[in-house]
Amino acid sequence: MSDSKLQQEQREQEQALSKVRDRIDEIDREIHRLLNERARCAQTVAEIKTKGGTEAAVFYRPEREAQVLRKVMSRNEGPLPDQEVARLFREVMSVCLALEQPLDVVFLGPEANFTQQAALKHFGHSVRCNALGSLESVFRDVEAGHADFGVVPIENAEDGVVNHALDLFSRFNLNICGEVELRTHQHLLMAQPSEIDRLDVIYAHPFAINQCRHWIEARCADVKCVEVESNAEAARLAAESSTAAAIGGDISADLFNLEVAQANIEDQPDSLTRYLVVGRQAVSASGQDKTSILLMAHDRPGALYELLEPFRKRNISLTRVESRAAPQSAWDMLFYVDFEGHEESAGVAELLKELESGSVELKRLGSYPKAVL
Numbered sequence: 001m002s003d004s005k006l007q008q009e010q011r012e013q014e015q016a017l018s019k020v021r022d023r024i025d026e027i028d029r030e031i032h033r034l035l036n037e038r039a040r041c042a043q044t045v046a047e048i049k050t051k052g053g054t055e056a057a058v059f060y061r062p063e064r065e066a067q068v069l070r071k072v073m074s075r076n077e078g079p080l081p082d083q084e085v086a087r088l089f090r091e092v093m094s095v096c097l098a099l100e101q102p103l104d105v106v107f108l109g110p111e112a113n114f115t116q117q118a119a120l121k122h123f124g125h126s127v128r129c130n131a132l133g134s135l136e137s138v139f140r141d142v143e144a145g146h147a148d149f150g151v152v153p154i155e156n157a158e159d160g161v162v163n164h165a166l167d168l169f170s171r172f173n174l175n176i177c178g179e180v181e182l183r184t185h186q187h188l189l190m191a192q193p194s195e196i197d198r199l200d201v202i203y204a205h206p207f208a209i210n211q212c213r214h215w216i217e218a219r220c221a222d223v224k225c226v227e228v229e230s231n232a233e234a235a236r237l238a239a240e241s242s243t244a245a246a247i248g249g250d251i252s253a254d255l256f257n258l259e260v261a262q263a264n265i266e267d268q269p270d271s272l273t274r275y276l277v278v279g280r281q282a283v284s285a286s287g288q289d290k291t292s293i294l295l296m297a298h299d300r301p302g303a304l305y306e307l308l309e310p311f312r313k314r315n316i317s318l319t320r321v322e323s324r325a326a327p328q329s330a331w332d333m334l335f336y337v338d339f340e341g342h343e344e345s346a347g348v349a350e351l352l353k354e355l356e357s358g359s360v361e362l363k364r365l366g367s368y369p370k371a372v373l
Helices: 003-050 062-075 082-100 114-123 135-144 163-171 193-198 206-211 213-219 231-238 250-255 303-313 346-357
Strands: 104-108 128-132 149-156 175-183 187-190 201-204 224-227 244-248 259-262 272-279 289-297 318-325 333-340 361-369
Touching: 003 082, 062 082, 062 175, 062 361, 104 114, 104 135, 114 128, 114 149, 114 175, 114 250, 114 272, 128 135, 135 149, 135 163, 135 272, 149 163, 163 289, 163 318, 163 333, 163 361, 187 193, 187 231, 187 250, 193 259, 201 206, 201 231, 206 213, 206 224, 206 244, 231 244, 231 250, 244 250, 289 303, 289 346, 303 318, 303 333, 303 346, 346 361
Parallel strands: 104 128, 104 149, 175 361, 201 224, 201 244
Antiparallel strands: 149 272, 175 272, 187 244, 187 259, 289 333, 289 361, 318 333
């Protein structure tokens, strides 16, 4: 090919690229304009809600946000995947809500753990997140009004239900306002991934090391592993050296400006953890909801069958049943039950009424939207 012909093709390519880039700039300006218009609408919503000086205005509506995200996914035509588009809108809603009323969210710490990652997945990155040292502190802060919402782990694929959380639900008067499902991927994080061949130390929480033991033994058998107290400490130490790494999730990389040198190094990549969002407000129906309850009963033959029979009669699908001894109670057994439907619906309302009239003690934990993301 002659130089003149090559130059002509390069000019034509540059002209074509220039047209596409100009169009991208136009689209970006329109997106920017619409984002600001949406933000101004959010401010107007806040003004309407606070008109008259009422302190009872509810700014965060879990059912409304779930409905918006479902609509986003249902109308998406690609090429962006449904989940990615929904995540973009989640962040837009988060920053707009912060203009109305910033949310304070507490979670079971320490910082940079998967519970914080679940909180940000659910609320977006414009909330104010604070780590607390115990599940009880999370429940107490929310009940006392020091925080708007709390995020707590409730179950994972390996260990089942977090029993201490069930005990706290029986003690505190809070509602479940939402759920988050999170795949707990562990990554090898480095400040300079290009230096991975010179890696000489891996910092990690003992739990993370156990989750990734097979990968470590196969790929980094000669690298020193140092146990630390938290994912945040591991990431902080890795950020200080080009030949050090940390094991942690996406949030550790984000908070400490690390890059993923090796992704998904956990031994069980399909591990799924479920988190609950607790708050003081009741949540209206979103159209695709769950309800959670605690049932306290005496331990006797047939007790569980009697508890579950009302669900069968109404063809209500159970999504989780967990039992354990009831702590510090006149009752013998504590049953945690998740099922499909909202307590405002006729069938669920009848179910709860029947359960309350039986030989059990029932505590309603709340109805809330099914996890969208």
